[in-house]
Amino acid sequence: MKYRYSLRHRIRYVAFCIPLILAFLSWAYFPAFANWIITNLFGYHTVSQQANVFWLAAVQFFYGWYTFLAIGVAGVFTLAATFARLEQYENKMPQYPMVSFVVPAYNEEGNVARCIQSLFRCTEKYLGQCEIIVVDDGSRDYTYEVAWSAIELNRRRNPSVRGKVVRHSANLGKVQAIKTGVDRALGSLIAVVDADSWWRPDTLKSLVGYMLSNGKKAVTGYIHPTDGASELDSYVLLQQLEYSQGLSIIRQAQSLSNNVLVVSGALSLYDANVLRNILDERNVRSVTEDLEIALEMHRRGEKIGYTHSAVSISVAPVSFRSLWRQRLRWFTGWLHNTLKIHREMLMKKSWLSLFLWYCYIFEYGGTIVDLAALAAFPLVFWFAPDHILFIFGLFIYGLYSLFIGLINQSIALKYAYSEHNYKSLLFYTPFYPILRLINIAARLVSSVKYIFGDNGSWYTKK
Numbered sequence: 001m002k003y004r005y006s007l008r009h010r011i012r013y014v015a016f017c018i019p020l021i022l023a024f025l026s027w028a029y030f031p032a033f034a035n036w037i038i039t040n041l042f043g044y045h046t047v048s049q050q051a052n053v054f055w056l057a058a059v060q061f062f063y064g065w066y067t068f069l070a071i072g073v074a075g076v077f078t079l080a081a082t083f084a085r086l087e088q089y090e091n092k093m094p095q096y097p098m099v100s101f102v103v104p105a106y107n108e109e110g111n112v113a114r115c116i117q118s119l120f121r122c123t124e125k126y127l128g129q130c131e132i133i134v135v136d137d138g139s140r141d142y143t144y145e146v147a148w149s150a151i152e153l154n155r156r157r158n159p160s161v162r163g164k165v166v167r168h169s170a171n172l173g174k175v176q177a178i179k180t181g182v183d184r185a186l187g188s189l190i191a192v193v194d195a196d197s198w199w200r201p202d203t204l205k206s207l208v209g210y211m212l213s214n215g216k217k218a219v220t221g222y223i224h225p226t227d228g229a230s231e232l233d234s235y236v237l238l239q240q241l242e243y244s245q246g247l248s249i250i251r252q253a254q255s256l257s258n259n260v261l262v263v264s265g266a267l268s269l270y271d272a273n274v275l276r277n278i279l280d281e282r283n284v285r286s287v288t289e290d291l292e293i294a295l296e297m298h299r300r301g302e303k304i305g306y307t308h309s310a311v312s313i314s315v316a317p318v319s320f321r322s323l324w325r326q327r328l329r330w331f332t333g334w335l336h337n338t339l340k341i342h343r344e345m346l347m348k349k350s351w352l353s354l355f356l357w358y359c360y361i362f363e364y365g366g367t368i369v370d371l372a373a374l375a376a377f378p379l380v381f382w383f384a385p386d387h388i389l390f391i392f393g394l395f396i397y398g399l400y401s402l403f404i405g406l407i408n409q410s411i412a413l414k415y416a417y418s419e420h421n422y423k424s425l426l427f428y429t430p431f432y433p434i435l436r437l438i439n440i441a442a443r444l445v446s447s448v449k450y451i452f453g454d455n456g457s458w459y460t461k462k
Contacts, residue, residue, distance in 0.1 A: 012083060019075020027067045034396045042392060049385035058380055062373050063397075070404045073362065078411055080253035085308060085415070087256065092213050096128030097188040099204065100272070102181030104174050105147065105195035106137040111228070111315060113150040116163075118198035120154040123161050126204050131162035133181045134195070138171035143195075174265075174458065175284045182276055190272045197223075197266040197314040207269040210307040217271045217302040218294070220263045221310030222247050222416055233318045237428050238435040241409060244425075248308060248416035255306035257351040263297075263304060265290045267312035274302055286341060287456035288333025295342040298352050308415060320438075327442035332449060332456030334359070339450075367443045370436075405429055 038044050101119050105112050116132060123130040132151060136144040144167050151163035166180055178192055189208065193199065203221065211219045225239040254260045263270070268290065278284070278296050286292045297304060317323035338346060338356055346356055384390035409429050413422050446456075 012079075015079055016076050019079065020072045022075065023068050023070075023072030026071055027064050030067075030397075030400065031063075031393075034393055034400075037396055038389065038392045044388065044392060046386045046389045051385045052383055055380065055383045055385075058376055062369075062376075065369055066401070069362065069366070070401065070408070074249075074404075074408050077249050077253045078408070080256050081249045081415060084252050084256040084306075088210065088214065088307065092209065095212070096126065097208070098129040098131070098186060099126070099189045099191055099208065099269075100181075100185035100187035101130065101132045101191045101193055102178060102185060103132065103134045103147075103193050103195050104137060104177035104181065105134055105139065105143050106171060106174070106177070107139045107141050107143060108195035109139070109141045109143045109146045111196040112143055112147045115193060115195050115198050116147060116150040117154055118200075119193065119204075120158055120161060121201045122199050122204035123158060125201055126208065128208075129160070129162075129187075130204075131186060132164075133184055134163075134165045135177040135181045136165060136167045137174065137177040138168045175279075175289050178289070179279045182272075182279055185272060188272050190270050190275055192265060192268045192270070192275075193312075194266045194314065197312050199267070200311045200313070203267070203310045203312060204269075206307055206310040210305060210310070211269060211271075214305055215303060216258075216305040217274045218263050218297060219269050219305045219307060219310075220251075220260065221267050221307050221312065223264055223266050224311060224313045224416075225316035226313050227318050228315050234431075235318055235320070235323055235435075236316050237425065238432060239316045239323075240422070240425055241412075241428060241432050242435055244412040244416040244422075245409070247306075249412050251306050252308060252415065254355060255304075258303040258305065259298070259350075259352040259355055260304040260306050261294060261352075261355060262288075262291045263294045264312075266314040267310060271302075274300075286333045286336045287329045287458055288337060291333060291337050292341060295337055295345055299342065299345065308418075323438065324442060327439060328446050328449075329456050329458065331443050331446035332454065335446065335450045336455045364443060364447070367440045370440050371444070402430060405432070 038046075103112070103115060103119075108115075112134065116134065119130075119132055134147040134151070136147065144165055148165045151165065155161060155163055164184070166184065168177065168180070181192075182190060189211070191204065191207070207219050207221065210216070223243060225236055225243055227233045227236045231237070231240075251260055251262070274297065275293070278293055278300075282296055284292050284296075294304060317326050338360075346353055381387065381390060406426060406429055409426060409432075413425055416422070449456075
């Protein structure tokens with residue numbers, strides 16, 4: 001058994017070398033192939049000229065960076081996600097522990113009823129006992145009344161499910177709302193669910209089965225962004241592309257080594273004792289409480305998993321203003337957690353530390369590279385030895401990049417929506433750089449704000 005285990009890991013390490021080799025071959029030989037196309041298909045012949053050494057270094061750097069990211073890094077994550085999907089043990093149900101749903105809600109009168117209804121439907125496919133605890137965190141609308149009515153209405157069809165609505169007299173924040181719900185929870189497992197999210201009917205069964213079969217203390221799954229209606233909003237469509245890459249590939253890949261970085265508030269299941277101890281012993285204070293709790297679990301040596309079979313549908317930002325606020329909160333919370341609250345995690349010799357450094361090198365460092373590429377483009381074009389050849393090369397490389405992007409995106413969509421037809425999302429792949437530019441700007445602004453002491457906030461100050 002030990003030999004087989006070692007052999008399996010050796011095969012994986014060899015497989016991880018393949019996309020890196022492909023990236024190197026692309027970097028080394030694609031320029032020659034592009035020149036062949038320009039000469040033989042476009043009929044353009046250039047006069048050999050000596051390129052400026054700085055111009056050549058800039059072009060090689062940017063070309064090498066994006067080739068390594070699109071083929072090498074993306075390929076490694078895709079293989080890791082594939083291995084993780086194959087490694088998951090069959091979801092068996094040797095027992096059905098009681099599950100407590102905790103739903104923190106603030107001004108969610110338009111969404112909370114749908115959330116509650118979805119949780120009741122989940123309980124119908126789960127043989128164990130369940131309870132639903134909605135915590136109204138000092139809402140200024142009718143969240144409390146709508147939640148209470150939704151629980152009473154659904155209990156007529158499923159009276160075995162306990163339900164209650166707890167009300168804060170003032171807005172105390174999401175963490176306190178979660179803590180209030182956890183303190184009243186009776187289940188040995190606790191599911192934390194955002195009030196603007198709703199679970200698919202088999203999600204609870206999938207989460208519990210995965211947790212018990214794979215020995216995890218927390219588990220999350222795939223989150224599908226929606227506008228709550230037709231899903232034709234352009235911002236939502238771009239976020240669906242983003243989530244398919246970020247969750248079904250990257251987060252699934254992280255689960256291969258039990259190092260899932262975030263247990264999302266829209267879809268999470270915890271061992272009750274682990275979550276309760278963290279909330280009692282730690283002052284959870286960041287604006288990304290799900291990341292803070294997950295990192296604290298890693299610090300304590302607890303295993304966190306991801307299963308693609310569990311799906312939550314969550315309302316996503318549908319305007320630039322709301323999307324911008326969300327990204328500032330996400331990125332500021334990331335900096336606060338990794339540079340202050342859990343900064344020791346960066347120095348640990350572990351796969352988790354490697355994932356954290358990946359984020360800083362390829363996401364925050366990538367932001368600097370992207371800005372440098374945008375700023376340098378006019379100069380690179382101006383000092384090009386042959387302007388026409390440069391334009392032809394840029395056109396061919398653009399098509400090549402789109403081709404690689406479509407391959408990566410099609411795999412991500414297949415992994416995210418294996419039972420649904422979301423192939424039409426591929427047509428929006430050429431517009432994905434719009435969302436990337438928003439993220440670049442948000443990372444830059446959040447970094448500057450964090451340096452000047454801004455740790456982020458949930459709501460806009462008035």
